[in-house]
Amino acid sequence: MTDTHQSSKKSGMAARDGALRLIHAVLSDKYLLDDAYRHEITEGQLRRLNGNDRAFAKRIAITVLQHLGEIDIVLSRFMDRGMPNKSGPLRNILRIGVAELLYLDNPAHAVVDCAVTHYRKWRKYAGFKGLTNAILRRVSKDGAKELASIDPAKANLPDWLYQSWTKTYGLAATNAMMEQFLKPLIPLDLTLKNGDDSAHWAEKLEAEIMPTGNLRMATHDRVDRLAGFDEGAWWVQDAAATLPVKLLGDVTGQDVLDLCAAPGGKTMQLAAKGANVTALDLSTKRLERVQENLDRVGLTATLVTGDVLTHETGKKWPFILLDAPCSATGTIRRHPELIHQRAAQDITHFASLQAKMLNRIANQVAPGGLIVFCTCSLQSEEGPDLISDFLMHNPDFGIEPIEPDEIAGIAPFIQNDGTMRTRPDQWGEKGGMDGFFAMRLRKCE
Numbered sequence: 001m002t003d004t005h006q007s008s009k010k011s012g013m014a015a016r017d018g019a020l021r022l023i024h025a026v027l028s029d030k031y032l033l034d035d036a037y038r039h040e041i042t043e044g045q046l047r048r049l050n051g052n053d054r055a056f057a058k059r060i061a062i063t064v065l066q067h068l069g070e071i072d073i074v075l076s077r078f079m080d081r082g083m084p085n086k087s088g089p090l091r092n093i094l095r096i097g098v099a100e101l102l103y104l105d106n107p108a109h110a111v112v113d114c115a116v117t118h119y120r121k122w123r124k125y126a127g128f129k130g131l132t133n134a135i136l137r138r139v140s141k142d143g144a145k146e147l148a149s150i151d152p153a154k155a156n157l158p159d160w161l162y163q164s165w166t167k168t169y170g171l172a173a174t175n176a177m178m179e180q181f182l183k184p185l186i187p188l189d190l191t192l193k194n195g196d197d198s199a200h201w202a203e204k205l206e207a208e209i210m211p212t213g214n215l216r217m218a219t220h221d222r223v224d225r226l227a228g229f230d231e232g233a234w235w236v237q238d239a240a241a242t243l244p245v246k247l248l249g250d251v252t253g254q255d256v257l258d259l260c261a262a263p264g265g266k267t268m269q270l271a272a273k274g275a276n277v278t279a280l281d282l283s284t285k286r287l288e289r290v291q292e293n294l295d296r297v298g299l300t301a302t303l304v305t306g307d308v309l310t311h312e313t314g315k316k317w318p319f320i321l322l323d324a325p326c327s328a329t330g331t332i333r334r335h336p337e338l339i340h341q342r343a344a345q346d347i348t349h350f351a352s353l354q355a356k357m358l359n360r361i362a363n364q365v366a367p368g369g370l371i372v373f374c375t376c377s378l379q380s381e382e383g384p385d386l387i388s389d390f391l392m393h394n395p396d397f398g399i400e401p402i403e404p405d406e407i408a409g410i411a412p413f414i415q416n417d418g419t420m421r422t423r424p425d426q427w428g429e430k431g432g433m434d435g436f437f438a439m440r441l442r443k444c445e
């Protein structure tokens, strides 16, 4: 064997080892994948690897998380006696093997070889080498046939989520959303600080100008290496996430209270429109991110650490934006781990918190003022289901319906009740978008 071959085998193994650690951190320790990855490249195994090998490790982890339900069904079909008890890393080693064989098309000999090599580190479980080898060889031979008989949406979603979405959006939309969740590449959306510059930056970044005015890059280099990053010409923000701020209308020179503001995407949008923004968040640490983001793009806002449920601002506001904490099921396309970390009870918890927040801020709005409420959730409990209760408790408010021609690109997302709903399968051929709910509530004069 040549030196190059040896070192590429070594780095391939280190990448797979990194993937194993990422998957464990997400599935067992409930870390977000991005946080686990950041930890791995600063302090963990991936620190010593080059960019390509790190990317390979992350790709394996993402593929396992996206296809976990399908992978586990395939494995169950080749493991007549099920997963052995007390088998340590076996399950995740096999999951990585199946992901590589069935979705990443990596050569079977390398996949099986690396899978059994894991046990050099996990000596206690070395007895599972033979089983690992046998199962993966069978998957490499017949796995694709098994996979063809599996319904991706049903397999990859927990039953409560599958039932919830098929009931709310129907079977076709649920399947179409899953199709987006399984895409290997997610486009990068950028919001320009100065919207008039879109043609210039679109050309420079080889990006597309979307109907909502933001830029979309189908593929991209590291974000901090892209043109315009250092000069603060734009920030990363999903196209759907840009719409709620626009619902406030013209806020130039107006006082806007931006609640639950970190990491600050919407704060930057408001400040760029010339509003006097007060941005409040529970987390001081997350507000530091808001400040860093504002500094980079050369914008300002007043930052306040506080709890929406108790904080007194001491004045009535003409404009309030509440981007409430939520289950974030609308962002699964970018965070596949959420499928495995969320439970039905979380929805009840977030919906009740959102209702409390909405009721609490109602008396902080000036007569004739506006609240825009939004969540990046696909669950109706965290969106339209909140309306009737709020209006019953706050009869001085009404929904101000969104009009199709008031904001570029918003027409397809307007619902019959005048609220906004985006879904991950919309703009599907261009890479989809986050699922967002937003509504505009006007207080009587």
Ligand SMILES: C[S@@+](CC[C@H](N)C(=O)[O-])C[C@H]1O[C@@H](n2cnc3c(N)ncnc32)[C@H](O)[C@@H]1O
Residues within 6 Å of the ligand: 259, 260, 261, 262, 263, 264, 265, 266, 267, 280, 281, 282, 283, 286, 306, 307, 308, 309, 323, 324, 325, 326
């Ligand atoms: C969906 S994120 C907000 C995203 C942000 N608006 C943006 O556009 O970048 C939700 C935020 O709510 C904050 N949060 C959660 N509970 C809160 C509370 N009780 N009071 C204030 N902020 C809260 C979290 O710290 C988190 O930063």
